[in-house]
Amino acid sequence: MTKNGPSYEPAKFAALEPVLRAAQKIGALSDTPIEQIISHALWFAQAIPDSAKRVIDLGSGAGVPGLIIAFERPELELVLVDRRSGRTDSLTRSVLALNLAGRVSVKCSEIADLAQDRKFSKQFDAAVSRGLGPPLETLRLSRDLVKVGGVVIISEPPLTAQSRWDPNQISILDLKGPARHGAVAVFHVKHSD
Numbered sequence: 001m002t003k004n005g006p007s008y009e010p011a012k013f014a015a016l017e018p019v020l021r022a023a024q025k026i027g028a029l030s031d032t033p034i035e036q037i038i039s040h041a042l043w044f045a046q047a048i049p050d051s052a053k054r055v056i057d058l059g060s061g062a063g064v065p066g067l068i069i070a071f072e073r074p075e076l077e078l079v080l081v082d083r084r085s086g087r088t089d090s091l092t093r094s095v096l097a098l099n100l101a102g103r104v105s106v107k108c109s110e111i112a113d114l115a116q117d118r119k120f121s122k123q124f125d126a127a128v129s130r131g132l133g134p135p136l137e138t139l140r141l142s143r144d145l146v147k148v149g150g151v152v153i154i155s156e157p158p159l160t161a162q163s164r165w166d167p168n169q170i171s172i173l174d175l176k177g178p179a180r181h182g183a184v185a186v187f188h189v190k191h192s193d
Contacts, residue, residue: 006042006182013038013071019094023062028087040155041065043183044128045072047153052125053077056145058111059132063091069128070104078104079124081111115144122147130155135164136173143173143189152187156180 010017020037023029029037044065048055053076057066060080070078080095082088088108095104107114111132114120127142127150135154142152152175157164165178170187178185 006039006046008035008039008042010035013068015098016067016071019067019098020062020064023090026090028062028090029064037064038068040183041068041130042072043181044130044153044155045069047151047181047184047186048073048076048126048128049151052150054079054124055126055128056081056120056124058127058129058138058142058145059083060091060106061087063094065128065130066104067094067098067100070098070100074103076103079107079120080104081107081109081114083108083110111141111145115141120145125150126153127151128153136166136169139170139175139187140173143175143187146189148189150189152189153181153184154178154187156183156185 017034020029020034024031041064045068055076056079058081060066060082063080066078066080080091085108088106092106095101095106121144124146127146129138129142132138138154139152146152174190175187176190177187
């Protein structure tokens with residue numbers, strides 16, 4: 001870990017960088033420098049509890065932060081979700097090319113549909129989301145996929161921005177938090193419905 005965040009080790013992510021560059025070329029990922037994209041995603045990997053086994057990345061798009069988490073945390077099983085079949089087709093090819101298919105799967109689905117599916121509802125130790133949609137809706141859908149005692153991790157704006165989380169709404173969702181962890185907010189799932 002550096003002063004400004006988790007330590008980015010280029011050699012660890014060498015195989016991933018061409019995949020992310022290709023995603024940039026087709027517009028599936030912003031033109032932010034790859035090092036910055038990976039460094040930001042490392043905050044997610046670091047915020048996932050050591051006890052976690054299964055993680056779901058909502059709105060994965062080109063695989064950020066999910067693929068970075070897969071490289072940084074090889075003990076985790078991940079499900080990368082996006083509603084656009086073109087993105088999930090490309091992401092599936094990336095998972096295969098990176099030899100991650102044994103522990104990383106890709107699902108094309110609306111997140112609200114997954115939250116209603118017994119195979120996905122409350123089946124994960126953590127849900128991560130970089131920029132899925134309205135913050136409270138993202139939080140609610142994420143919570144529906146995470147087990148009691150698990151965490152929801154959402155990308156946050158810079159520290160200089162005012163908090164976007166209303167404590168009353170967080171409480172209504174049966175969540176505790178947020179705890180700011182660098183570039184992400186971490187919420188703990190308190191109770192079942």
